[in-house]
Amino acid sequence: MTKIKYYPPTYESESFNCAHCRVYSSQYWCYLRTVRMPHVGHIIQDRTLPDHFAASLCGYCRGWSIWIEEILVYPAQVAVENPNEDMPEDVKKLYMESAQVLSTSPRAAAALLRLGLQMLLGVVGGDGNNINDDIGKIVKLGVEPETQKALDLLRVFGNNGAHPGEIKLDEDPGLVIKMYELMNYITDRLITQKDQINELFEGLPEGIKAQIELRDNKKKEEKS
Ligand SMILES: [Zn+2]
Structure with a gap:
């Protein structure tokens, strides 16, 4: 980016x-x-x-x-990227609501996206309460470094929309525009791609899946 x-x-x-x-x-x-x-x-x-x-x-x-x-x-609102299809409905709603206020208040737009991020994290392995803790949890589950960076960027920009901070979102609304792209990026990494891989895996013949399970159980036994 x-x-x-x-x-x-x-x-x-x-x-x-x-x-x-x-x-x-x-x-x-x-x-x-x-x-x-x-x-x-x-x-x-x-x-x-x-x-x-x-x-x-x-x-x-x-x-x-x-x-x-x-x-x-x-137009009544500044065009932003369409939300990722796989974004949970309530998060999508906040995303669109945010886009509607972007031209008049970049900070309000960022704060709404922050709330969207909080809800999204609750769906992908966090508890949906504390963004920072949830990112920590998701990182422990294993994500690419870029996904972690995208999550932290959203957290930091979003915090500056909600609290006074060093990053002046109203002076650089381009950063808020980036937040929409980041929301789509993390949805793609944490939901879309996982779903696609799980679906492909589920489609494997039962015999092969059983072999894989057997291998992984063996590994666990060796470790213990
Ligand atoms: Zn144009």
Whole structure:
């Protein structure tokens, strides 16, 4: 995972990470400036509107973003990766809820993802109470070093969303964007891949599975 700077959509900025496609791209600005008022006697009068209504066009995906009084109103949420299919439903819900508040509060978004992580850990071998303890438990069960790092990154970023910390999430919302990718990564490692391997293993002929069990029991006897 490379460190890519994330520039959130900003009013009248020439380029930012598009809320539709997430690509850092040039933005073309348009303004709704005149209103045509028909009057009695068919005199048409043009009135100038204050600079309250604007739209920006993404140079990459050609998607429109709509702004009212300098606030992004459409799309309603900044696009993030779709949650991994195998993510437990309640965690998926928090993930989506987090994405909805990302543009207005990166810290609230991070805190929601932290809660999602806590619940996820409860499903994959932890007790779902203390994130730090649960990561310790899961590491003991055996995970790749990258999975452990991903878990700790989520924990540390999430803590900074929930408590004041050294990492300023509102100054670098790109870190919160990374949290969604990390959530998907750990779901893939701790759920998807395990399920796939278990399924393949279960499909082995009974005789072969029995041989493997016999071998492992022997090893245990040798050890004791
Ligand atoms: Zn775009």
